[in-house]
Amino acid sequence: MLDAGESITEEVMAAMASTPDPRTLEVLRCAVRHLHDFVREVDLTEAEWATAVDFLTRTGQMCSPQRQEFILLSDVLGVTMLVDAVNNRRVGEATGNSVLGPFFREDRPIVPDGHDISAGLPGVPLVVHARITDTAGLPVPGAHLDVWHSDAEGHYDSDIAGLDDTAMRGQFRASDDGRVTFRSIAPASYPIPSDGPVGELMRACRRSVMRPAHVHVRISAPGFSTLTTMVFRSGDPYLDGDPVFGVKPPLVAEFPFDHEDQSEHLHYTFVLQRLD
């Protein structure tokens, strides 16, 4: 005989049985089953249920065209990286994905190789030497590399008055030997937005909101799986506690300083996986 809680689960399953789309039915049934099991497992109180409803309500109210609090919530709960892991299995030497993040912008103009994307902002000069290969180590000529990163204070251009999404980002096309070189300034670590419900959650868990310094890239080429990832600065104090779980050891690299040209240099090989 079912207890009261389990009979409710069965009733909800039965109520959804007429859902015509089989995938919708599968996802809904699984979600309800896990949600009901969760309520039973923690013996959720009515006050806790009300707190959860209030939290989710405020998360939605925090969203705007410039702010996506639900994606941030997904990020800090590790769901974003988990969905990526389930959907983008990389084999062998292929470079792993990381989170896209909220600062990516579509359709930036393509700029020539060697271009300086810093827009004259202050900071330690950085030269990025990217190599794009397949898993056999052969270059991927013509690959499309999109890059974006923060300034020396951890701000993206969209947060800097007057810049309007035009600095520290650019699109490049790889040379015949699969290389892209560009100049910019070194990025800094920065906090995820913490003035909303997600910030409350992070404080309740005594978690750091600081992301380690990184350069975002998105690389696409015909016949290859698009690579959305980031390269983190080795030695950054926040590498071990990335609030969005984006750090993977192979994505951490040295940014050595060259005294001759007074610049940091990042050399990184991005390995694309073929679509099969």
Ligand SMILES: [Fe+2]
């Ligand atoms: Fe970022």
